[in-house]
Amino acid sequence: MKEKTAKRKNRSVTLFRKLHKWPGIVIAILAVLFALSGIILNHRPVFSGIDINRNLMPPGYQYDNWNLAAVRGGLPLDSANFLFYGNIGVWKKTESGISDFNQGFPKGIDQRKIYNTVLFNGRKLFAATHFGLYQRELNSRIWEKVPLPLKEERLADIFIKQDSLMVLSRHYLLKSGNGRQFETIQLPAPINYRRETGLFNTLWELHSGELFGLTGKLVVDLLGIVTIVLSVTGLLHFFFPKIAKRRKQKQKDNSKLTAARRLNLRWHNVVGYVFVAFLMINTTAGIFLRPPLLIPVAGVKVGLIPGTHLDSPNPWFDKLRRATWDDHLQRYLFSTSDGIYLADESLKKPLEKPAIQPPVSVMGCNVLEKTGAAQYLVGSFSGLFVWDIPAGYVLDAFTQQPPVAGSGRPVSNHMVSGYFETPSQDHYLFYYDRGMFSFEGQPNWEMPKELLDKSSISLWNAALEVHTGRIFEHLIGAFYILYVPLSGLCLLMVLISGFLIWWKAYRKTKKPQAKASTR
Structure with missing residues (x-):
C-alpha cells in the first residue's frame, strides 16, 4: 500500500515538475519584463523625466502625420496665429512655420502632456497637464507652475465660464477669478447615486497595489522584485546541471558549484512558498485588465471596499474627464467615466444624466467641442458624434445616422484623439492611428524635424507598452491582445505547480530527516 502511494506521489511530482520547468523557462523572461515595467508604472512621477527616442522603439511608435494623440486641440491667438497641443506639448503655428512653445515645462515629455489650453482675461495662457496647472503671459517666454489646493494635481480639463477660470x-472642479487663488468644489452626487465603482477599477488598483495606498504600491513593487528573483533563480537551477557537466568533462572541481546550486534552490523555494499566494492574486487581477477577459468585467459595478483608496466620500472620485459651460442651457457638462452629466450653475443640485447621449470610449472623451446652441461634437476612440442636447438626438458625424450599438470592442474604426478649428475656419480632426484629417481638404502640415527630435516617448509610456504587450504587435499582429491573458495563465500554472512540488517533495522530506536526527 505504501509503495502504491509512493508511486502515485512520484508520478504527481514528476508531472508538476514538467508543468513547472518548461512553461517556467518560457515565462521567465516575460515575467521579468512584467515586473520591471510594473515597478515603473507604479511610480510615474519618479520616472516622468526620463525619455526614450522613438527611433529605438518598434515600428508603429514613430510620429507620422500627427498621429498617436500628438495633437488634442488648438487655441487661436489672433486672426493668423494659433497654438496646438497634446502629447507633444504646446507648439505655435504662424505664417512662417511651427515653433516650440514649451519653454518652462519640467524635463521629460510626460511633463508636457497637455489636455487643454485656454486664454484667460485676454492676456494669460493656462495649460492643464498631467502633472498640474501652468500659466504663461502672452509676452512671456516661459511657462510657470501654478499651485493648486489639491493633493493630487493630475488635471483633466480647463475652460472659461464667463469671468472665471475653471x-x-x-x-474635483476648481474655480478662480484671477488664476492664482482657487476654490475647490466637490460636485454633488448624481440622481440615483449608489456608492459603487467598476469592477475593472477595483482590479486595476488591486493589481497596482494603489487600492491600499502607497503601502500597497510598495508591496506590489516587492512582488515585482520577488518575480525577478524567482525567474533568475529558476533559470539558474535549470542551467546549473549543464554547467556542472561541462566542468566535469574538463575535470574541474564542482563542489562550490554544487553548494551554490543548493543555496540557489533554497532561496527559490523559500521565496516562492512565502509569496505564492500574493503572486497568484496579483496575476489573476492582471489578466482581467486586458481583452478578452476585460470584456465581461468592463461594465460590472461592485461596492467600495471599506478603508481602501477607492473608498472616498467624493462620488466623483477619479471619474471626471472633460467639462465645459453651456451658456444656452445655463448648465455645466461633465464627461465622466460613468457617462455625460449636466449640472446647474450653483453646483448644489444632483447631476442629471441625459437619457440620449453619444457613445464615449472607456478610454475617455477626447473631444467636447461646441458647434452651436447646445450642440456639440463629441469624440473618443468610439468615434465622432454630433449631439444636439435640446433636440435629443445623436448622429454619427461621418454617416449622419444614429450610432450603432457597440460590439464589445473598446474602439471603433474612427479612433478620434483630437480636433480644433483654425482662425481661418479650417477644421482639423486627429485620429490616433491615422493622424491629421482636414474636413475642407486642406493639405496636412509636415511635422518639423525639431518637433520630432523633441517628442520622444516617456519611459513610463514605453513601460506601459511592454506591460500590456502592445510592443509586440509588430511581431505577432492582432494576437498581441492575448499576450497578457495567456502569459498570466502560464504564470499561474508555474506558480501553482511550483508550490505543489514544494508541498509534496521538499516540505515532506524534512520531517523524516528531522526525526532521524533525534534518534
Whole structure:
C-alpha cells in the first residue's frame, strides 16, 4: 500500500515538475519584463523625466502625420496665429512655420502632456497637464507652475465660464477669478447615486497595489522584485546541471558549484512558498485588465471596499474627464467615466444624466467641442458624434445616422484623439492611428524635424507598452491582445505547480530527516 502511494506521489511530482520547468523557462523572461515595467508604472512621477527616442522603439511608435494623440486641440491667438497641443506639448503655428512653445515645462515629455489650453482675461495662457496647472503671459517666454489646493494635481480639463477660470481634476472642479487663488468644489452626487465603482477599477488598483495606498504600491513593487528573483533563480537551477557537466568533462572541481546550486534552490523555494499566494492574486487581477477577459468585467459595478483608496466620500472620485459651460442651457457638462452629466450653475443640485447621449470610449472623451446652441461634437476612440442636447438626438458625424450599438470592442474604426478649428475656419480632426484629417481638404502640415527630435516617448509610456504587450504587435499582429491573458495563465500554472512540488517533495522530506536526527 505504501509503495502504491509512493508511486502515485512520484508520478504527481514528476508531472508538476514538467508543468513547472518548461512553461517556467518560457515565462521567465516575460515575467521579468512584467515586473520591471510594473515597478515603473507604479511610480510615474519618479520616472516622468526620463525619455526614450522613438527611433529605438518598434515600428508603429514613430510620429507620422500627427498621429498617436500628438495633437488634442488648438487655441487661436489672433486672426493668423494659433497654438496646438497634446502629447507633444504646446507648439505655435504662424505664417512662417511651427515653433516650440514649451519653454518652462519640467524635463521629460510626460511633463508636457497637455489636455487643454485656454486664454484667460485676454492676456494669460493656462495649460492643464498631467502633472498640474501652468500659466504663461502672452509676452512671456516661459511657462510657470501654478499651485493648486489639491493633493493630487493630475488635471483633466480647463475652460472659461464667463469671468472665471475653471480647472477640472480627476476628482474635483476648481474655480478662480484671477488664476492664482482657487476654490475647490466637490460636485454633488448624481440622481440615483449608489456608492459603487467598476469592477475593472477595483482590479486595476488591486493589481497596482494603489487600492491600499502607497503601502500597497510598495508591496506590489516587492512582488515585482520577488518575480525577478524567482525567474533568475529558476533559470539558474535549470542551467546549473549543464554547467556542472561541462566542468566535469574538463575535470574541474564542482563542489562550490554544487553548494551554490543548493543555496540557489533554497532561496527559490523559500521565496516562492512565502509569496505564492500574493503572486497568484496579483496575476489573476492582471489578466482581467486586458481583452478578452476585460470584456465581461468592463461594465460590472461592485461596492467600495471599506478603508481602501477607492473608498472616498467624493462620488466623483477619479471619474471626471472633460467639462465645459453651456451658456444656452445655463448648465455645466461633465464627461465622466460613468457617462455625460449636466449640472446647474450653483453646483448644489444632483447631476442629471441625459437619457440620449453619444457613445464615449472607456478610454475617455477626447473631444467636447461646441458647434452651436447646445450642440456639440463629441469624440473618443468610439468615434465622432454630433449631439444636439435640446433636440435629443445623436448622429454619427461621418454617416449622419444614429450610432450603432457597440460590439464589445473598446474602439471603433474612427479612433478620434483630437480636433480644433483654425482662425481661418479650417477644421482639423486627429485620429490616433491615422493622424491629421482636414474636413475642407486642406493639405496636412509636415511635422518639423525639431518637433520630432523633441517628442520622444516617456519611459513610463514605453513601460506601459511592454506591460500590456502592445510592443509586440509588430511581431505577432492582432494576437498581441492575448499576450497578457495567456502569459498570466502560464504564470499561474508555474506558480501553482511550483508550490505543489514544494508541498509534496521538499516540505515532506524534512520531517523524516528531522526525526532521524533525534534518534
